[in-house]
Amino acid sequence: MIRILLALLLAGSLLPAAAQTLYMPRDIQRAYDRGTRSPDGRPSPKYWQNRARYDITVQAAPPARDIRGRETITYFNNSPDTLRQVVMRLTMNIHRPGAARDGDASPDYLTSGLVIDTFAVNGLGRPAPFADGGTARSLPLGKPLAPRDSVKFTIAWHFPLSLESGREGVIDPNTFFLAYFYPRVAVYDDYAGWDRLPFVDSKEFYNDFNDYRLSVQVPANYIVWATGTLQNPDQVLQKAAAKRLKQSFTSDKVIHVATAADLAKKSITAQNATNTWVWTANDISDMTVGLSSGYVWDAASVMVDARTKRRASMQAAFADSTANFHQSVKFGQYALGWFSDPKNWPGVAYPFPKMTAFQGFADMEYPMMLNDSPQEDPKFGQFVQDHEIVHTYFPFYMGINESRFAYMDEGWATTFERLINTSQNGAAYADEFYKKFRVNRWINDRNSAQDLPIITPSSELRAGYGNNAYGKPSLSYFALKDMLGDALFKKCLHAFMADWHGKHPIPWDYFNSFSTTSGQNLNWFFQNWFFTNNYIDLAVTASGSTVTVQNVGGFAIPFDVAVTYTDGTTATLHQSPAIWQANQKQATIALPKAVKSVTLQQGVFMDATEPDNTWPQR
Numbered sequence: 001m002i003r004i005l006l007a008l009l010l011a012g013s014l015l016p017a018a019a020q021t022l023y024m025p026r027d028i029q030r031a032y033d034r035g036t037r038s039p040d041g042r043p044s045p046k047y048w049q050n051r052a053r054y055d056i057t058v059q060a061a062p063p064a065r066d067i068r069g070r071e072t073i074t075y076f077n078n079s080p081d082t083l084r085q086v087v088m089r090l091t092m093n094i095h096r097p098g099a100a101r102d103g104d105a106s107p108d109y110l111t112s113g114l115v116i117d118t119f120a121v122n123g124l125g126r127p128a129p130f131a132d133g134g135t136a137r138s139l140p141l142g143k144p145l146a147p148r149d150s151v152k153f154t155i156a157w158h159f160p161l162s163l164e165s166g167r168e169g170v171i172d173p174n175t176f177f178l179a180y181f182y183p184r185v186a187v188y189d190d191y192a193g194w195d196r197l198p199f200v201d202s203k204e205f206y207n208d209f210n211d212y213r214l215s216v217q218v219p220a221n222y223i224v225w226a227t228g229t230l231q232n233p234d235q236v237l238q239k240a241a242a243k244r245l246k247q248s249f250t251s252d253k254v255i256h257v258a259t260a261a262d263l264a265k266k267s268i269t270a271q272n273a274t275n276t277w278v279w280t281a282n283d284i285s286d287m288t289v290g291l292s293s294g295y296v297w298d299a300a301s302v303m304v305d306a307r308t309k310r311r312a313s314m315q316a317a318f319a320d321s322t323a324n325f326h327q328s329v330k331f332g333q334y335a336l337g338w339f340s341d342p343k344n345w346p347g348v349a350y351p352f353p354k355m356t357a358f359q360g361f362a363d364m365e366y367p368m369m370l371n372d373s374p375q376e377d378p379k380f381g382q383f384v385q386d387h388e389i390v391h392t393y394f395p396f397y398m399g400i401n402e403s404r405f406a407y408m409d410e411g412w413a414t415t416f417e418r419l420i421n422t423s424q425n426g427a428a429y430a431d432e433f434y435k436k437f438r439v440n441r442w443i444n445d446r447n448s449a450q451d452l453p454i455i456t457p458s459s460e461l462r463a464g465y466g467n468n469a470y471g472k473p474s475l476s477y478f479a480l481k482d483m484l485g486d487a488l489f490k491k492c493l494h495a496f497m498a499d500w501h502g503k504h505p506i507p508w509d510y511f512n513s514f515s516t517t518s519g520q521n522l523n524w525f526f527q528n529w530f531f532t533n534n535y536i537d538l539a540v541t542a543s544g545s546t547v548t549v550q551n552v553g554g555f556a557i558p559f560d561v562a563v564t565y566t567d568g569t570t571a572t573l574h575q576s577p578a579i580w581q582a583n584q585k586q587a588t589i590a591l592p593k594a595v596k597s598v599t600l601q602q603g604v605f606m607d608a609t610e611p612d613n614t615w616p617q618r
Contacts (some may be wrong), residue, residue, distance in 0.1 A: 021523045023455070023531055028508055031191040037506075041513025042499045048078045049399075049504055050188050051208050057215040058181065060291060062222070063173040065161040067181060073153040075145075075185050083145040085138050087194040090114050091180035092159045093133045094201050102202035102462060108164035114183070117156040135199040136186060155183050166201075167362045167371070168288075172319075174222075175292035177360050177371055180205070182287075187401075189504055197403045197459050204395075204402035204409075207285040209502055214279045214287050220271050223258060223297060225317050225356045226289045227368045228281030236275045241268045248299035249313050254329045258297035260320040268297075281367070283502060285396055288366040290358040296320045302333040304340040305349040312336050312350050318359035322374045324381035328357040331382045335389045338420055345419045346390075347490060348497060351397055357385060365391035383421060383433070390416040398497060399504045406458035406465070408507060411473025414438055418474070418604075434604050438474060442467040443536060443606045455507065455530045475536075475557070475605060476529040482558040483525070483577040484518055492517040524581055528556045536605050539612035542598050547589040549575075549600065553608060556580040560601040566594045572601070 024032075031037050038044040053076075058069040077083055093099055096113035116128040121142065130137045145151050161176055162169040168179035180199075187195040187206050195206050216224045224236075233242045241257060248255040258268045269275055281287060299315040314332035318325035332355055340349045352368050360371035363384050370388035375381035393416075394409040395402050402409050418438075421430035442450055449463035454472050461468055481489040496505070496513040507530065515522045528534065537553030540561075547561060556577040563571050571591075579587045600613040607613055 022508065022511060022527060024508060027191050028506060032508075034190070036190040037509060039512055040516045041496065041509050041511070042516075043503055047503070048080070048190065049208065050078050050185075051076050052185055052210045053212075054182070054184070054210055054287075055213045056182050056287070057217065058178065058289070059217040060161075060176055060178070060222075061219055062176055062291070062293070065163070065170060066158060067161055067176075067178065068156075068158040069182055070156040071154075071182055073155070073183075073185060074150055075153065076150045077145045077147055077188075079188060079190070080147050081188075082147065083141065083188065085140045085194075086145075086151075087136055087138050087186040087188075087196055088130065089136055089180075089184045089186045089199075090130055090133075091135050091199050093135050094199055095159075095162050096133045099133065099135070100198055100200055102200045106164055109162055109166070111160045111162055114157055114159040116183070117158060118154075119156075120154040122152050123154070136196050138194075138196075153185075157183060165361045167364050169361075171292075171360050172294070174294050176290070177358060177362075178289040178291075179364075179366060179371070180286075181289070187504070189401075191506065192404075195401070195403075199403075202462075202465065203406060203458050205286070206401040206403050207399070209283050209285055209399060211282040212280065212284065212287050214281075214289070216277045216279070216289055216291065217274055218277070218291055219274060219293075221263075221266050221269050222275070222291050222293045223269060223295065223317070224277040224289060224291045225297075225315065225358060225369070226277070226279045227284065227287040227366065228279035229353055231278040231280055232276075236270055236277050238267055238270060245299060248315075249301050250311065251300050252302070252333075254298050254300045256296070257299050257315075258295075260296055263294065263296070284352075284367050285399060286367050288369045288371075290317055290356070290360075290369070290371070292317065294319065295359065298326070298329045300329050300333055302337045304336055310349070312352065313354040314357075315354065316357040316359075318357075319374075322359055324375050324378045325357070325359050327378055327381070328385060331385055332357060332389065334424070335386050335420065338423060339390055339393070339416065344423070345416050345490075346393055346493060346497065348393060348397070348494065350392060351501075352392065355389060355392070364388065365396075367392075367396045379425065382424070383417065386420050387413050387417045390420070393497065397502075398500045399502070401504065401506070403459050404457050405507055406469035407454055407473035408505070408510065410469040411477060414470045414474035415477045418478075431604050435606055438471040439604060439606045442471050443608050451533045451535050453531050453533060473529075475555075478604065479529070479555075479557055479577045480514070480522075480525060488518055524584075525556060525577065528554070528580070528584060535608055536602070537608040538600050538602070539609070540598050540600050540615045542595045542615050545591045545594050547591060547595065547598055549587045549589070551580060551585050551587070554584065555605075556584060557602065557605040559605065560603075561589060562599045562601055563591060563595055564597045565591075566596045568596075 035046045053074040056071040092114040095111040119126050119128050165171045244257045262268050295317045301311040301313050304312045314329050316328035336350050338344050356369050361373050362371040364371045365388040390413050394412040400409045418434045452464045492514045495517040511526045534554030536555050539550040541548050558576050561573045598615045
């Protein structure tokens with residue numbers, strides 16, 4: 001921590017104006033020095049990122065938990081560096097006894113992990129590597145991988161699915177959810193090189209944009225839902241079911257592709273001993289799979305791009321007895337349409353052909369998929385689903401490094417969830433909900449870990465992780481939105497998203513992009529919110545016609561000054577965060593006449609010490 005503080009004090013002016021005053025880690029600085037990222041917040045002409053092509057076949061036969069797979073990975077080195085090794089991600093090893101993880105593991109969570117059965121590089125067999133376990137492992141290459149060259153890995157593997165279902169696992173004896181189930185090449189990027197951060201089952205993920213072909217082999221009467229587009233519906237579905245699925249792609253009305261009665265009659269899947277469901281998805285960061293012989297299937301669609309008339313499919317797979325999931329498709333149609341509408345937030349057309357809500361236990365997002373738990377309160381179920389759907393933009397539309405910069409995806413998702421909640425249930429409900437779930441726990445927790453700077457790498461946090469990833473960054477985005485105004489804030493957001501769509505932005509790209517697009521040097525604001533131990537605590541006093549507001553906690557927040565004058569009249573005066581630019585400790589507000597009483601109204605920016613927000617204090 002001492003080194004971080006010294007770096008903040010001593011950071012020099014190595015870049016043009018947009019980044020001069022912000023601390024920059026040396027690995028990030030190196031990327032700018034090499035010219036892969038531009039100080040104006042855009043990828044430079046020298047920007048590069050690697051990618052791969054995956055052809056995966058996976059076999060599952062519930063209730064047996066043994067998952068078997070084989071894959072071919074063609075990995076393309078677009079970097080200027082010669083790679084003498086690759087780092088492979090073996091996320092299923094998080095289930096091994098003794099694996100490094102942030103929380104405890106129950107017996108039902110533990111398994112023997114992922115086992116490599118055969119392994120070949122460019123067709124040459126090698127002894128199966130990675131027998132020692134671990135979620136990230138280096139693999140020396142016999143022949144170095146030159147720039148603009150590729151290497152092919154052929155792998156066969158197996159693992160037992162965890163009985164305890166979290167982000168993946170056994171949901172019931174006839175329902176599985178597979179996530180992070182295949183060996184993959186880790187990200188090699190322009191600022192950190194190989195991503196070697198271990199998966200510790202609390203932080204999330206960082207993946208390249210790849211092309212996928214996924215074949216899922218399951219017994220008859222098992223339906224498969226997955227990321228991507230189903231390539232062979234007429235081969236794996238009976239004729240009537242295939243017709244209903246096709247109809248749903250253009251239907252505003254919810255179509256019951258598979259009902260409980262259909263499942264009982266075994267009238268949904270082709271009646272082969274085994275069916276192979278084939279899915280493809282290109283330029284995407286991951287593939288996940290849900291399969292069940294007992295889940296019903298609803299589907300409809302919604303227009304997500306009025307200009308091109310493009311529609312996206314919204315589907316749901318769930319136990320028929322789960323009440324709130326019967327509304328999932330309608331809730332999802334609303335969310336996809338709302339997030340895509342240029343009048344709303346983020347106001348960018350949903351980029352994928354489909355979204356599937358799968359009933360599980362994780363409350364977790366994946367590309368084109370979400371794994372959500374049942375909820376007794378439909379409103380809360382809708383809230384959770386909205387949050388996972390909007391993750392489409394952060395981290396999937398933009399390739400966020402969630403394991404290091406979680407606030408770049410969770411913070412934005414938390415922001416958009418409040419905005420859509422406002423449209424659904426009104427501002428009063430949405431704001432109280434946001435304060436209860438996103439702000440209250442942080443502002444009332446005096447533990448020093450909760451006030452660590454947001455910029456602190458997420459991988460280094462435990463106690464402060466949740467607040468640094470969700471509520472605090474979200475509040476910063478709302479404060480900036482208030483200061484810039486909706487139109488300019490949206491212009492900045494859209495420029496940032498357009499520049500980094502399909503790429504790997506980092507916080508300094510965000511900082512620099514917003515400064516460039518807004519035409520303002522916003523470094524003072526970003527320094528205040530991301531690089532300090534600040535919190536929210538204002539205090540007000542008044543004398544005559546002058547109101548003085550002390551910024552005890554330090555964060556540059558907006559607030560309203562509700563005034564009663566000595567003549568009995570009242571007024572409410574809004575102050576944007578810009579009031580703190582000149583002096584972040586104190587602000588003075590001159591009023592037209594003498595003041596009798598003043599109250600600061602801060603909305604969702606909850607104050608750590610509320611009594612001194614009123615003068616005279618009650």
